[in-house]
Amino acid sequence: MHTLKVSLGSRTYPIYIGKDLLTQSGLITQHLPQKRAAVVTDSNVAPLYLEKLTATLTASGITVTPIIIPAGEQHKDWQSLNSIFDALLTARCERKTALIALGGGVVGDLTGFAAATYLRGVPFIQVPTTLLALVDSSVGGKTAVNHPQGKNMIGAFYQPQAVIADTATLGTLPERELGAGLAEIIKYGLIRDLPFFEWLESNIDALNSRDPAAMAFAIQRSCENKAAVVAADEREETGERALLNLGHTFGHAIEAGMGYGAWLHGEAVAAGMVVAARTSQRLGLLRADDVGRITAILERARQPVTIPDLGTHRYLELMGHDKKVEGGKLRFILMKEMGRAFLTADVSREVVEGALQDSLHHA
Amino acid sequence: MHTLKVSLGSRTYPIYIGKDLLTQSGLITQHLPQKRAAVVTDSNVAPLYLEKLTATLTASGITVTPIIIPAGEQHKDWQSLNSIFDALLTARCERKTALIALGGGVVGDLTGFAAATYLRGVPFIQVPTTLLALVDSSVGGKTAVNHPQGKNMIGAFYQPQAVIADTATLGTLPERELGAGLAEIIKYGLIRDLPFFEWLESNIDALNSRDPAAMAFAIQRSCENKAAVVAADEREETGERALLNLGHTFGHAIEAGMGYGAWLHGEAVAAGMVVAARTSQRLGLLRADDVGRITAILERARQPVTIPDLGTHRYLELMGHDKKVEGGKLRFILMKEMGRAFLTADVSREVVEGALQDSLHHA
Numbered sequence: 001m002h003t004l005k006v007s008l009g010s011r012t013y014p015i016y017i018g019k020d021l022l023t024q025s026g027l028i029t030q031h032l033p034q035k036r037a038a039v040v041t042d043s044n045v046a047p048l049y050l051e052k053l054t055a056t057l058t059a060s061g062i063t064v065t066p067i068i069i070p071a072g073e074q075h076k077d078w079q080s081l082n083s084i085f086d087a088l089l090t091a092r093c094e095r096k097t098a099l100i101a102l103g104g105g106v107v108g109d110l111t112g113f114a115a116a117t118y119l120r121g122v123p124f125i126q127v128p129t130t131l132l133a134l135v136d137s138s139v140g141g142k143t144a145v146n147h148p149q150g151k152n153m154i155g156a157f158y159q160p161q162a163v164i165a166d167t168a169t170l171g172t173l174p175e176r177e178l179g180a181g182l183a184e185i186i187k188y189g190l191i192r193d194l195p196f197f198e199w200l201e202s203n204i205d206a207l208n209s210r211d212p213a214a215m216a217f218a219i220q221r222s223c224e225n226k227a228a229v230v231a232a233d234e235r236e237e238t239g240e241r242a243l244l245n246l247g248h249t250f251g252h253a254i255e256a257g258m259g260y261g262a263w264l265h266g267e268a269v270a271a272g273m274v275v276a277a278r279t280s281q282r283l284g285l286l287r288a289d290d291v292g293r294i295t296a297i298l299e300r301a302r303q304p305v306t307i308p309d310l311g312t313h314r315y316l317e318l319m320g321h322d323k324k325v326e327g328g329k330l331r332f333i334l335m336k337e338m339g340r341a342f343l344t345a346d347v348s349r350e351v352v353e354g355a356l357q358d359s360l361h362h363a
Numbered sequence: 364m365h366t367l368k369v370s371l372g373s374r375t376y377p378i379y380i381g382k383d384l385l386t387q388s389g390l391i392t393q394h395l396p397q398k399r400a401a402v403v404t405d406s407n408v409a410p411l412y413l414e415k416l417t418a419t420l421t422a423s424g425i426t427v428t429p430i431i432i433p434a435g436e437q438h439k440d441w442q443s444l445n446s447i448f449d450a451l452l453t454a455r456c457e458r459k460t461a462l463i464a465l466g467g468g469v470v471g472d473l474t475g476f477a478a479a480t481y482l483r484g485v486p487f488i489q490v491p492t493t494l495l496a497l498v499d500s501s502v503g504g505k506t507a508v509n510h511p512q513g514k515n516m517i518g519a520f521y522q523p524q525a526v527i528a529d530t531a532t533l534g535t536l537p538e539r540e541l542g543a544g545l546a547e548i549i550k551y552g553l554i555r556d557l558p559f560f561e562w563l564e565s566n567i568d569a570l571n572s573r574d575p576a577a578m579a580f581a582i583q584r585s586c587e588n589k590a591a592v593v594a595a596d597e598r599e600e601t602g603e604r605a606l607l608n609l610g611h612t613f614g615h616a617i618e619a620g621m622g623y624g625a626w627l628h629g630e631a632v633a634a635g636m637v638v639a640a641r642t643s644q645r646l647g648l649l650r651a652d653d654v655g656r657i658t659a660i661l662e663r664a665r666q667p668v669t670i671p672d673l674g675t676h677r678y679l680e681l682m683g684h685d686k687k688v689e690g691g692k693l694r695f696i697l698m699k700e701m702g703r704a705f706l707t708a709d710v711s712r713e714v715v716e717g718a719l720q721d722s723l724h725h726a
Contacts, residue, residue, distance in 0.1 A: 117476075
């Protein structure tokens with residue numbers, strides 16, 4: 001087992017990465033302030049891991065309240081959130097009752113927001129079961145619920161007590177979700193870690209075949225990168241944390257424009273990173289063969305590298321709801337070179353429209 | 364104008380108390396990070412003060428997005444909260460767009476929760492227009508929305524940038540709301556400030572007739588008491604802040620049991636303080652004439668000193684949802700003597716039932 005620390009002063013917490021951690025009861029129970037907990041999961045993950053986790057906790061004398069929400073990004077809404085609150089209140093969960101999120105990014109984000117706001121805040125533990133959640137949403141304390149007018153528009157910064165990253169859960173992950181997770185892993189290379197990007201170019205086949213050693217390294221390196229960024233800018237105030245949103249401004253527009261759940265989040269981010277790369281290319285920051293390397297590795301991870309034709313007007317409208325908008329001006333995460341992302345508001349509408357056009361078809 | 368500081372480290376903020384502050388543009392605009400703001404108010408307050416505040420802001424070049432929710436505790440719900448989010452997104456309010464709460468406790472609590480969670484947190488300014496909001500809900504950073512199963516069950520600790528307490532707004536306050544505010548003022552005397560309680564006994568008639576000097580003193584002393592408690596225990600961790608909830612465990616049960624909006628919050632707290640006093644009396648902590656002084660001053664403030672007959676079983680059920688419950692045990696704020704409240708879980712069911720019975724009828 002590898003333990004990694006996210007350094008946030010009094011909110012510092014550990015990420016445990018390893019195989020079969022779900023069955024190690026002490027790992028979780030040391031973070032529970034009372035002998036009961038609520039486990040929130042979804043209809044896909046419940047049949048796979050709910051019983052296992054419950055057995056581990058029950059064996060340590062913990063009383064478990066299970067809460068199951070419907071699976072899918074389209075259910076990251078008020079209705080699911082309220083069903084969590086209803087269940088917590090009906091079971092009379094208290095301020096010291098921890099919420100454990102068992103699942104992917106939707107379960108983690110919703111459960112985290114519920115933990116941040118139930119009785120004005122209760123303890124929270126992340127048990128990610130998808131590659132995307134392992135390397136992204138379970139690290140950093142962003143919690144949220146979607147609004148019909150935009151993804152993650154309502155939420156809170158709320159740090160977990162611990163993240164239990166059991167790599168054994170990747171064994172049951174559908175191929176499509178594996179690929180979407182690889183997109184977020186590739187993202188870290190593009191933002192701030194060119195050596196990691198190069199390692200990924202050499203090892204993408206091993207990751208596609210779920211080679212345990214390659215997977216463990218990719219997860220650890222991704223979490224280290226994210227933890228470093230979050231420690232430097234927990235609440236996205238200096239702009240550094242915003243870099244983690246490479247591909248997200250365009251990606252969120254795809255997700256909202258196509259209807260939540262049609263594209264996986266990682267898939268939308270993959271296509272969004274291609275638009276960001278083409279925007280960078282139009283600004284003379286990336287060369288054509290840089291863009292070629294980016295599309296090539298994403299394609300090897302079976303990710304989309306073109307965007308759906310929603311019309312540039314609709315794209316700009318959807319992006320106008322981005323949380324990074326300031327003074328009415330869109331701000332973009334672009335690449336100033338391979339492995340170095342930056343935040344800028346200085347991009348003309350023509351350049352963005354051109355990059356969107358470029359990204360409609362395979363170059 | 365009197366300025367009072369709530370000391371919370373990097374979240375320290377000022378409370379400005381004085382007459383006609385609504386027309387002093389610099390006071391508010393110094394706390395706005397951009398030249399726009401959203402003003403949230405309700406259908407009662409909008410006709411009285413929305414235009415005045417908007418004019419003050421507009422004169423300083425601030426663009427105002429007005430958002431009006433229906434008045435009343437029964438509207439402190441998800442629907443009102445979502446209508447605020449809808450309006451913010453439609454107007455494309457950004458992370459630097461401040462939310463200004465213009466109104467009583469419901470507007471303040473809902474707007475504060477919206478500010479805590481919109482785009483994961485935007486700046487927030489309180490402009491209380493009721494006596495209760497001036498002395499209670501606008502100080503301390505508790506924000507919330509009600510759930511059908513309990514009051515303020517969902518919320519966040521979120522501090523404002525500033526509180527603008529314009530005492531001129533008390534001129535339009537209905538008699539009933541004035542009295543409900545006096546109940547919360549009396550509460551501070553009972554919790555931790557016997558000299559203030561004695562001052563209130565001498566000056567309750569002046570307060571009833573809205574004497575400006577008496578009112579200004581009562582508001583300032585109340586805010587000072589609350590600010591001291593909040594500075595010592597911002598997130599209700601040591602138990603000190605919980606003392607501010609004197610009368611609230613019983614009061615919330617009355618509010619929920621009668622249907623939100625039937626009793627004003629201050630009225631329910633008044634009756635709840637009487638139950639707390641009678642519980643303290645049954646435990647031998649208060650004498651009969653102490654309880655007599657408490658009911659007497661509340662009656663002079665035209666507050667209820669008996670509770671509705673919901674049945675002791677129903678009261679205990681409603682109180683079981685209290686946020687102070689720990690390990691399944693109810694915890695109560697009682698008085699160990701006049702002017703000294705304390706938190707205890709050590710009260711038998713029989714004593715509580717007896718105190719509830721005692722409080723059904725005027726002693």
